[in-house]
Amino acid sequence: MARxxxxxxxxxxxxxxRIRNVARHVKREVDAGNEVAVVVSAMAGKTNELVAWxxxxxxxxxxxxxxxxxxxxxxxTAGLLAxxxxxxxxxxxxxxxxxxxxxxxxxxxxxxxSEVNGTELIKRFKERKEVAVIAGFQGLHKESGxxxxxxxxxxxxxxxxxxxxIQADRCDIYTDVDGVYTTDPRVVPQAQRLDKVxxxxxxxxxxxxxxxxxxRSVELGMVHNVRIFVRSSFVNPEEIxxxxxxxxxxxxxxxxxxxxxxxTGIAFxxxxxxxxxxxxxxxxxxxxxxxGPLAAANINVDMIVQNVSADGATTDLTFxxxxxxxxxxxxxIDKAKKDIGYDxxxxxxxxxxxxxxxxxxxxxxxxxxxxxxxxxxxxxNIRAITTSEIKFSVLIDSAHTDQAVRTLHxxxxxxxx
Amino acid sequence: MARxxxxxxxxxxxxxxRIRNVARHVKREVDAGNEVAVVVSAMAGKTNELVAWxxxxxxxxxxxxxxxxxxxxxxxTAGLLAxxxxxxxxxxxxxxxxxxxxxxxxxxxxxxxSEVNGTELIKRFKERKEVAVIAGFQGLHKESGxxxxxxxxxxxxxxxxxxxxIQADRCDIYTDVDGVYTTDPRVVPQAQRLDKVxxxxxxxxxxxxxxxxxxRSVELGMVHNVRIFVRSSFVNPEEIxxxxxxxxxxxxxxxxxxxxxxxTGIAFxxxxxxxxxxxxxxxxxxxxxxxGPLAAANINVDMIVQNVSADGATTDLTFxxxxxxxxxxxxxIDKAKKDIGYDxxxxxxxxxxxxxxxxxxxxxxxxxxxxxxxxxxxxxNIRAITTSEIKFSVLIDSAHTDQAVRTLHxxxxxxxx
Numbered sequence: 144m145a146r147x148x149x150x151x152x153x154x155x156x157x158x159x160x161r162i163r164n165v166a167r168h169v170k171r172e173v174d175a176g177n178e179v180a181v182v183v184s185a186m187a188g189k190t191n192e193l194v195a196w197x198x199x200x201x202x203x204x205x206x207x208x209x210x211x212x213x214x215x216x217x218x219x220t221a222g223l224l225a226x227x228x229x230x231x232x233x234x235x236x237x238x239x240x241x242x243x244x245x246x247x248x249x250x251x252x253x254x255x256x257s258e259v260n261g262t263e264l265i266k267r268f269k270e271r272k273e274v275a276v277i278a279g280f281q282g283l284h285k286e287s288g289x290x291x292x293x294x295x296x297x298x299x300x301x302x303x304x305x306x307x308x309i310q311a312d313r314c315d316i317y318t319d320v321d322g323v324y325t326t327d328p329r330v331v332p333q334a335q336r337l338d339k340v341x342x343x344x345x346x347x348x349x350x351x352x353x354x355x356x357x358x359r360s361v362e363l364g365m366v367h368n369v370r371i372f373v374r375s376s377f378v379n380p381e382e383i384x385x386x387x388x389x390x391x392x393x394x395x396x397x398x399x400x401x402x403x404x405x406x407t408g409i410a411f412x413x414x415x416x417x418x419x420x421x422x423x424x425x426x427x428x429x430x431x432x433x434x435g436p437l438a439a440a441n442i443n444v445d446m447i448v449q450n451v452s453a454d455g456a457t458t459d460l461t462f463x464x465x466x467x468x469x470x471x472x473x474x475x476i477d478k479a480k481k482d483i484g485y486d487x488x489x490x491x492x493x494x495x496x497x498x499x500x501x502x503x504x505x506x507x508x509x510x511x512x513x514x515x516x517x518x519x520x521x522x523x524n525i526r527a528i529t530t531s532e533i534k535f536s537v538l539i540d541s542a543h544t545d546q547a548v549r550t551l552h553x554x555x556x557x558x559x560x
Numbered sequence: 561m562a563r564x565x566x567x568x569x570x571x572x573x574x575x576x577x578r579i580r581n582v583a584r585h586v587k588r589e590v591d592a593g594n595e596v597a598v599v600v601s602a603m604a605g606k607t608n609e610l611v612a613w614x615x616x617x618x619x620x621x622x623x624x625x626x627x628x629x630x631x632x633x634x635x636x637t638a639g640l641l642a643x644x645x646x647x648x649x650x651x652x653x654x655x656x657x658x659x660x661x662x663x664x665x666x667x668x669x670x671x672x673x674s675e676v677n678g679t680e681l682i683k684r685f686k687e688r689k690e691v692a693v694i695a696g697f698q699g700l701h702k703e704s705g706x707x708x709x710x711x712x713x714x715x716x717x718x719x720x721x722x723x724x725x726i727q728a729d730r731c732d733i734y735t736d737v738d739g740v741y742t743t744d745p746r747v748v749p750q751a752q753r754l755d756k757v758x759x760x761x762x763x764x765x766x767x768x769x770x771x772x773x774x775x776r777s778v779e780l781g782m783v784h785n786v787r788i789f790v791r792s793s794f795v796n797p798e799e800i801x802x803x804x805x806x807x808x809x810x811x812x813x814x815x816x817x818x819x820x821x822x823x824t825g826i827a828f829x830x831x832x833x834x835x836x837x838x839x840x841x842x843x844x845x846x847x848x849x850x851x852g853p854l855a856a857a858n859i860n861v862d863m864i865v866q867n868v869s870a871d872g873a874t875t876d877l878t879f880x881x882x883x884x885x886x887x888x889x890x891x892x893i894d895k896a897k898k899d900i901g902y903d904x905x906x907x908x909x910x911x912x913x914x915x916x917x918x919x920x921x922x923x924x925x926x927x928x929x930x931x932x933x934x935x936x937x938x939x940x941n942i943r944a945i946t947t948s949e950i951k952f953s954v955l956i957d958s959a960h961t962d963q964a965v966r967t968l969h970x971x972x973x974x975x976x977x
Contacts, residue, residue: 159613159616159617162617193636196576196636196640197639197640197643199576200576200579200640200643200644200647201643201644201646201647202647203647204643204646204647205642205643205646205653207653208639208640208642208643208646208653208654209639209643210639211635211638211639211642211654211656212635212636212639212640212643214635215632215633215635215636216632218628218629218631218632218635219610219613219629219632221628222614222625222626222628222629223613223614223617223625223629225622225625225628226614226617226618226621226622226625226626226629227617227618229618229621229622229625230617230618230619230620230621236622236624236625237625237628239628239707241658242705242706288659289659290656
């Protein structure tokens with residue numbers, strides 16, 4: 144017997160047929176003797192509809208009212224799933240965020256969970272064998288008594304927080320992919336599904352575009368050491384043996400991964416633009432003078448590369464932004480030219496970032512060097528390099544992205560056997 | 561300055577344009593210095609959609625889950641109206657049933673309000689001039705902490721209960737008609753809108769098919785003496801002078817109606833069927849033997865006429881049911897023949913009930929007699945008669961319904977001058 148959280152996203156509960164499919168997944172686990180808390184999103188499309196109405200109501204709308212409106216989507220799904228489960232003869236009840244309650248701060252629309260009490264759920268597991276069906280994405284601000292929401296993708300975070308609160312053995316994230324891959328299979332057909340990936344690696348993969356889970360939920364899982372399991376909801380629920388190891392990817396503490404690969408995956412993003420500021424004054428406060436105005440303009444800066452000044456007076460500084468923000472970013476820097484003090488701006492919109500991720504890098508020297516050599520052999524020019532403990536990224540011409548990803552995927556032995 | 565509750569039904573908040581129209585009605589009252597609580601229904605069609613999903617989920621679904629699902633419609637409208645009001649520069653916030661809270665019993669799907677505390681709303685009127693936007697139809701069962709709903713049309717009841725709790729000067733029910741009429745204007749073009757109607761009269765008119773408001777809300781208004789004002793939401797909000805007497809019908813205590821008409825209105829319903837049980841045993845328990853099985857079969861019995869037995873042993877008993885239930889009702893009685901003991905069943909499906917309502921009847925003799933004479937002159941045969949203190953009804957052939965209604969409307973001086 145295990146205690147499980149099962150989370151289903153919007154496409155998995157898009158209509159009554161899909162909700163019945165979800166119920167059959169739940170039934171399988173209940174029949175196997177497991178204690179189950181289910182976390183559901185709104186039906187696909189519902190949240191967008193509600194958000195659009197809020198925007199139509201007033202462009203600058205009160206986030207507290209927005210939260211009250213958009214939280215209704217999850218409320219509906221939770222009630223409907225409870226009804227379907229009961230119809231299958233399974234004890235179940237729905238829980239809204241305010242009923243459990245899931246307490247959050249008052250950062251409406253992007254609230255962070257502060258407290259979840261799992262005592263009542265555990266009591267009901269024991270006394271009534273009752274499945275808890277919990278509306279994801281929503282919470283309650285204790286002091287004001289108002290509904291909050293956790294931001295898009297927030298149901299992942301709800302699921303992980305509840306898993307921590309009830310000390311679940313595993314938090315299953317059912318989604319439209321069957322796990323986390325070494326890279327995008329559309330680019331590299333040899334991409335393999337990873338059996339296990341460490342939290343830290345997943346954080347790098349997710350923020351680089353793997354898009355399987357909300358980044359915050361992985362952080363939360365890391366802090367509370369919740370074993371998160373990414374699996375597909377589009378398999379026949381009855382074809383899964385709940386006693387066998389399920390197919391998917393376990394996101395877990397690195398200590399739980401026996402044979403750590405040196406490189407776990409290759410991530411990339413194509414819609415990047417590069418801006419290089421030439422001969423910037425090398426003095427305290429210059430980085431703030433550059434990135435302050437960009438942040439104020441709500442432009443998301445990704446890579447930042449600044450080399451040590453050669454002449455002790457000026458240096459070159461390169462950063463990347465989403466290519467859609469390229470022109471705005473140039474104008475923003477241009478306006479701040481007097482404050483920053485630089486010679487000229489260079490830039491390019493046709494660049495891509497390719498990143499190599501692996502916890503094993505920490506203990507293996509020369510991992511990046513191999514990549515540079517291999518890319519050079521392919522005549523792929525590297526524009527800039529950044530590194531962290533478990534990742535390095537190169538900026539290249541976007542025309543070479545696929546080629547670079549395939550090369551590195553093979554180089555680090557990630558191709559399917 | 562007055563304190564008002566303004567209630568808007570589903571067609572009045574069917575889309576964002578309509579919600580903006582509602583907001584303009586609210587703004588008019590706020591600008592006139594009034595303290596305002598708004599009660600809203602779900603967007604037209606939303607509740608039906610949610611109910612259909614619940615039924616699809618399981619035919620016999622948990623009413624607690626049903627309530628959680630269907631209450632979401634009002635949640636959305638309340639938040640959206642608050643957003644639109646704020647966008648117009650009006651202080652506003654939404655309240656869910658559980659937030660206020662509106663406590664109810666635990667008769668899920670048909671809950672009755674037990675307690676509404678208006679203190680916080682009044683405080684906010686005074687301190688912040690804040691408009692309260694309250695989700696109608698929903699409540700909270702205190703002990704279980706679960707969402708309840710009040711049944712279809714329940715927002716009327718929410719509005720009246722809130723009006724009582726905040727000691728509102730008036731509870732405005734905005735609807736798609738501009739008031740309560742002396743009879744159906746489609747049958748009698750001379751029908752007039754009533755300026756005032758007593759609670760008791762409205763109860764008789766509503767249950768007889770006037771269909772302007774939920775009957776329970778009128779009962780509640782009567783108990784708490786809430787002045788309910790029925791008016792149209794489909795007028796240009798800016799064309800109404802909030803300081804002038806608005807157009808509509810006030811439902812109030814009879815003491816507030818100076819010149820009481822003898823007859824206030826003529827109601828009718830065409831889809832009636834009549835069943836007469838001939839030579840029923842005139843003994844204790846026979847009525848129970850007849851109406852018990854009908855109630856168990858969920859057949860709604862309306863008029864019941866039983867005369868005093870002539871021979872001391874048997875009597876005839878007549879009742880009406882909706883014509884759709886006629887065959888079922890006959891079969892039900894037939895099955896219970898041994899328990900009841902009667903000679904034979906007669907019946908007719910082409911009958912109509914015409915009712916004359918007026919509080920003034922109490923103090924005026926001969927009101928009904930005038931009608932009988934007038935109908936006889938028109939050669940309209942009366943099948944059965946029932947009377948109450950402020951109403952009498954006649955059962956006639958449905959072919960003569962319109963003629964009878966017009967005759968009585970003129971007879972009692974209700975035609976427009």
